[in-house]
Amino acid sequence: MPVQNAEIAAVFSEIADLLEIEGANPFRIRAYRNAARTIGDMGRSVQAMVAKGADLDRLPGIGTDLAARITEIVNTGRCGLLERLRKELPPAITELLKVPGLGAKRVRTLHHELGVNTIEELHQAAAQGRVQAIPGFGPKTQQAIFEATLPHAKEPRRVPVGEAAPAAVSLLAALRKVPGVEQAVAAGSLRRRRETVGDLDLLATAKGESPVIERFAHGEDVAQVLAAGSTRASVVLNSGLQVDLRVVESKSFGAALAYFTGSKAHNIALRRLAQERRLKINEYGVFKGRQRVAGDTEESVYRAVGLPYIEPELREDRGEIEAARAKRLPRLIQRSDLRGDLHLHTRDSDGHDTLQAMAETALACGLQYIAVTEHSRRLAMARGFDPVRLAKQIDQIDRFNERKPGIAVLKGIEVDILDDGELDLPDSILQRLDLVIGAVHQRFDLPRAKQTDRILRAMEQRYFTILAHPTGRLIGEREPYDIDLPQILRRAKQRGCFVELNAQPARLDLTDTACQMAKAEGVLVAIGSDAHSSLDFDHLELAIGQARRGWLEKGDVLNTRALRELRPLLARTMR
Ligand code: DGT
Ligand code: CA
Ligand code: CA
Numbered sequence: 130m131p132v133q134n135a136e137i138a139a140v141f142s143e144i145a146d147l148l149e150i151e152g153a154n155p156f157r158i159r160a161y162r163n164a165a166r167t168i169g170d171m172g173r174s175v176q177a178m179v180a181k182g183a184d185l186d187r188l189p190g191i192g193t194d195l196a197a198r199i200t201e202i203v204n205t206g207r208c209g210l211l212e213r214l215r216k217e218l219p220p221a222i223t224e225l226l227k228v229p230g231l232g233a234k235r236v237r238t239l240h241h242e243l244g245v246n247t248i249e250e251l252h253q254a255a256a257q258g259r260v261q262a263i264p265g266f267g268p269k270t271q272q273a274i275f276e277a278t279l280p281h282a283k284e285p286r287r288v289p290v291g292e293a294a295p296a297a298v299s300l301l302a303a304l305r306k307v308p309g310v311e312q313a314v315a316a317g318s319l320r321r322r323r324e325t326v327g328d329l330d331l332l333a334t335a336k337g338e339s340p341v342i343e344r345f346a347h348g349e350d351v352a353q354v355l356a357a358g359s360t361r362a363s364v365v366l367n368s369g370l371q372v373d374l375r376v377v378e379s380k381s382f383g384a385a386l387a388y389f390t391g392s393k394a395h396n397i398a399l400r401r402l403a404q405e406r407r408l409k410i411n412e413y414g415v416f417k418g419r420q421r422v423a424g425d426t427e428e429s430v431y432r433a434v435g436l437p438y439i440e441p442e443l444r445e446d447r448g449e450i451e452a453a454r455a456k457r458l459p460r461l462i463q464r465s466d467l468r469g470d471l472h473l474h475t476r477d478s479d480g481h482d483t484l485q486a487m488a489e490t491a492l493a494c495g496l497q498y499i500a501v502t503e504h505s506r507r508l509a510m511a512r513g514f515d516p517v518r519l520a521k522q523i524d525q526i527d528r529f530n531e532r533k534p535g536i537a538v539l540k541g542i543e544v545d546i547l548d549d550g551e552l553d554l555p556d557s558i559l560q561r562l563d564l565v566i567g568a569v570h571q572r573f574d575l576p577r578a579k580q581t582d583r584i585l586r587a588m589e590q591r592y593f594t595i596l597a598h599p600t601g602r603l604i605g606e607r608e609p610y611d612i613d614l615p616q617i618l619r620r621a622k623q624r625g626c627f628v629e630l631n632a633q634p635a636r637l638d639l640t641d642t643a644c645q646m647a648k649a650e651g652v653l654v655a656i657g658s659d660a661h662s663s664l665d666f667d668h669l670e671l672a673i674g675q676a677r678r679g680w681l682e683k684g685d686v687l688n689t690r691a692l693r694e695l696r697p698l699l700a701r702t703m704r
Contacts, residue, residue, distance in 0.1 A: 132176050132203050138169035140208050141198075146226055147214040149233040150240065163190040168199075179203040219246035228277045230270065239263065246353070247369070252278035287325035288370050289604050291634025291671055294319065296350075296370055297329055303348060304331065304374075309339025311379060316389035320441045322674030324604060324637045328371035330389050334379045345374050381413045384424035387431075388412035394446035395439075402434040402450070410434070442677040461677040464670055466689045469498035471595065472543065472566060472629065472657025473665075477522055478503035479511035481662040484529060484538070490663035492536040498692050500539035501526060502566050502657075505553040507545040514542065516558040523561055537692055539563040539699075543597055548572050550586025552593075559592040564699045566629070566657075568597035569610065577611040584617055588624050594702040595655045595687075596621065598631040598638040606635065614643060618650040626702045627655045627687050630679075632672035633665075644679020653687040653698075654679075 145161035148154075167190050168175055178185060180203075185196035202208050215223055225236040242263045245251045251274065254260060260271035297315045304313035310333055314320075317330030335341045346357045346364060355363040355371070362374045377385040388396060388411065403410040408417055414424025415433040423429035428438050436453045440461055443449040452458050474480035475487055482490075484501060491499045503522065504513035514522070519542060526538050541564045545553035552559070552567060559565050567587045575583065587593060599617065600609035621628055628647055631638050639647065639654065647654050656672045658665055676686060683689045687698065 131174075132206065134168050134171055134175050137175055137199060137202050138165045140202060140211055141165035141168065141195075143226065144208075144211050144214060146233040146236070147211075147218060147222070150218060150222060150237045151214070160190070160192070160195065164195050167191065175199060176203050220248055221245045221251040224248045224251060224278060225274070228270075228273050230273065235265075235270075238265070248278050286369070287327055287605070288368075289634055290319065290322065290324050290326060290637075290674065291668070292368070293326045293329060293370065294671070296366065296368065296372075297331070299350075300329070300331060300345075300348070300372065304333055304341065304345065307335075307339060307341045307344045309336040310341050311335060312382065314386065316386055317373075317391060320390050321392065321444055322442050322678055324640070324675060328373060331372060331374045332382075332386055332389055333374065333376045334382050335376055339376075341376055342374070375412075377412070380421075380425050382424075383426035383428070383430050384410070384414045385412045387427050390441050390444060392445050395444035395449070398446050398450050399430075399434060402436070406434060408433060440677065442674065443680065445678075459680045459682050462673060462681050462683050462686055462689065464673045465495065466683040466686070467496065467656060467669060467673070468691055469496050469500070469537075469539075469688045469695070470658050470660070470666065470669065471500045471539075471541070471564065471655045471688050472502050472597065472631065473499060473660040474503055474543075475501060477518070478513060479661060484525070486663050487660065488529070488534055488536050488538060490666055492534075494666045494669075496536065496666075498537040498539060498695070500541040500564055502541040502543040502564075505542060505544040507547065507553040508570055513545070514554075516554060519554065519558050520561070541566060541594075543568050545570050546583065546587040548575075548583065550583045550590075552587060552590050556591050560703065562592070562703070563696075564594040565590075565592045565703070566595045566597045567593055569601055573601055573607070573610045575610070577613060580610050581613040581616060584612060585620050588617070588620055588626055592703050593624070593626055594699055595627045595629050595657075597629045597657070598633075598636050598659075599628050600638050600640070600643070602638055602640075603635045604637065609638075615646065615650075618647055618652050621647075621652045622650050624702070625698075627653050630654050630656045630672050630676055630686075632656060632658045632668040634668060634671055637671060637675050639675075639679070641675055641678035644676055644681055648679065648681060648685050654681060654685060655687040 141161045142165040145158050145165065148158045167188060179200055185191055185199055186193050198208060198210065222236060222240060225231055225239060243254045243259060245254050255271050255275035260266050260274055261268050297319055301313045301315065304310055313331065313333040316332045318326045319329055333341055342357055342362045346354045346362050350366045351364045352367045353365040355365060360376050363371060365371050375385060375389060400410050408415050414421045415430055423433035431438050437458065439449050439453050439458065442461065470491060473487060475484045476482060488499060504511040506513045506515045523540050526540050530538055540562045542562060543566045546567045546569050547553055588596065602609035628639060630644060644654060656676065658669050660666055
C-alpha cells in the first residue's frame with residue numbers, strides 16, 4: 130500500500146498532540162507540528178523519495194530523528210512512537226482528539242477536569258452534562274463528544290470466566306500475603322461459575338488492624354479506586370474488570386460468603402425460608418431476635434433454615450431449594466471424575482504440540498485416555514485432514530499406542546458437517562476410527578429448520594459419535610446458530626450419540642441450561658478440552674464449572690467412564 134504524504138502528516142500531527150497532552154518539551158512538540166505541515170504541503174511524494182534513497186533530512190525542519198520516523202512509516206506502515214504514546218495515554222484521549230474542533234489544549238483540559246480514562250467513561254460524562262459544566266466548553270462540544278463516543282456506549286461488558294478466574298486467583302494470592310489476613314476467597318458469580326461475570330466479589334477475614342484494604346487498593350494491577358472504606362473497597366483493574374472486596378469478622382464469614390455468593394434470587398428464597406422460621410438472615414449471620422444462631426460457616430446458615438449445604442453452582446433459584454428440601458440435590462461432577470478428554474488437536478492440523486507432548490501432559494493431568502480429533506479438509510485454514518493424511522495419523526497413533534505410553538490414545542476426527550448434512554470425509558476412512566466428532570464451522574446463518582435438519586442428517590450418518598460445540602456460540606462475539614436443540618437432543622437419544630460440552634473459554638458450549646436439557650433427555654454429555662496446546666487442558670476446569678451449573682453428575686458425562694466402559698458406547702455410534 131502506498132503511503133501518502135497526508136498520512137505521514139497525520140501521524141506527526143497526532144504525535145505532536147499527544148506529546149502536548151503529556152506535557153512534553155515544547156521544542157519537540159513544535160518539531161512534530163512543523164514536520165506535519167512541511168510534509169502535508171509538499172508536492173513530491175515522500176514515499177518516492179525514500180524509495181530512491183533521497184536524503185530526507187535535507188527537507189526544511191526534518192532532522193535525522195524525523196527522517197528515521199518517516200522511513201519507518203513508509204517501510205512498515207506503522208509508527209512505534211505513536212503506538213507507544215497512544216498506549217501511555219488513556220484511550221479516551223485518542224478518541225477526544227478525533228472530535229472535530231478539539232485540539233490538544235482543550236483535550237488536555239477536558240482530560241484533567243473530567244478525569245475520564247475509557248471512551249465509555251467519556252461518553253457517560255457527556256451524557257451527564259459534565260462537559261458543558263467546564264468553563265470554556267459549551268453544549269455544542271458536549272454534543273459532538275456524545276455523538277463521537279456513541280458506538281462505545283454499549284452495555285457494560287461481562288467478562289468471560291476464562292479471564293476472570295485467573296485474575297481472581299492472583300488477587301486472592303496477594304490478599305493472603307497481607308499480614309493479619311486469615312481467609313480470602315472469591316464469592317459472587319465467579320464462585321457460582323457463571324460463564325461471564327459482571328464484577329469480581331472477594332471476601333476476606335482479617336485479625337485486628339490488618340492493612341488489607343489499603344494493600345488491595347494499592348495493588349499492582351489496580352487502575353482506579355472507586356471506593357475504599359474500613360471494611361470494603363472497590364477497584365477497577367487495568368483490564369477494566371471491577372473488583373469488590375469485603376472484609377468481615379470470622380464469626381460472620383459463612384453468612385457473608387453465602388450473602389455475597391448469591392445469586393440474589395437464591396438469597397431472596399433463603400430469606401423467605403428464614404422468615405417462616407422467624408429467623409433473620411443477612412451478611413452478618415442468622416438471628417433469632419437479637420441472638421445469633423448461625424453464620425460462622427455456610428453449612429451453619431443452611432442448617433439454620435433446615436437445608437443441607439447447597440453447592441454454589443446451583444444457587445440460581447432454579448429449583449435447588451426444593452431439591453434440597455426433598456433431599457434430592459445432585460452430587461455434582463468434579464474435575465477428578467474425568468477419566469479422559471475426547472477432543473483435542475495436535476500440530477498435525479492447527480494445534481501447537483506433538484502427540485507425544487499432548488499425551489504426556491494429559492497423563493500428568495490425571496487422564497487415562499485422550500482422543501486425537503484433527504480438523505477435516507474443508508477447514509483448509511486449520512490444515513484440515515484429507516483421507517490420506519488421516520490414514521497416516523491413524524497408523525502413527527497405532528504405533529504410539531504399541532509403545533505402551535501409559536495413556537490410551539483414541540483415533541478420532543473433528544469432521545466438518547457440510548451444508549447438506551453430509552460429512553466432509555468418506556465412510557471408508559471414518560470406519561477406521563474409534564469416534565467421529567461432527568462440527569458445524571460455516572453457514573451459521575441458515576434458517577432454523579434448515580440448520581436443524583442439517584445437524585439431524587449429520588447425526589444419522591453411519592459414523593457419528595459426538596456433536597461438537599452444539600450451538601456454535603462464541604461468548605460475547607457470536608450468537609448461537611438458530612437450531613431446535615430439544616429436537617436434536619431427542620434424536621441424539623434415539624441415535625445413541627452424544628453432545629459435547631466444549632471447554633474452550635470462548636465457547637463453553639453447551640450452556641448450563643442446555644446441559645440440564647441433555648440430562649433430562651438422557652443424552653450423555655462429552656466434555657472436550659478442544660485443546661490446541663498442552664496448556665489448554667486447564668480449560669477442562671471451566672467445562673466442569675459449566676457442567677456443575679447444569680446439575681450434571683458423574684454419570685451424566687461420557688468421559689467419566691473407564692476406557693473399558695467407554696469403548697462399547699463409542700462402538701455403538703460407529704455402525
Ligand atoms: P455479576 O457480578 O453480575 O456477574 O453477578 P453477581 O451475582 O456476582 O452480583 P453482584 O456482584 O452484583 O453481587 C454479588 C452478590 O451479592 C450477589 O450474587 C448477591 C449479593 N447481593 C448483591 N445485591 C444484593 C441485594 O440487593 N439483595 C441480596 N439479597 N443480595 C444481593
Ligand atoms: Ca459480581
Ligand atoms: Ca459486586
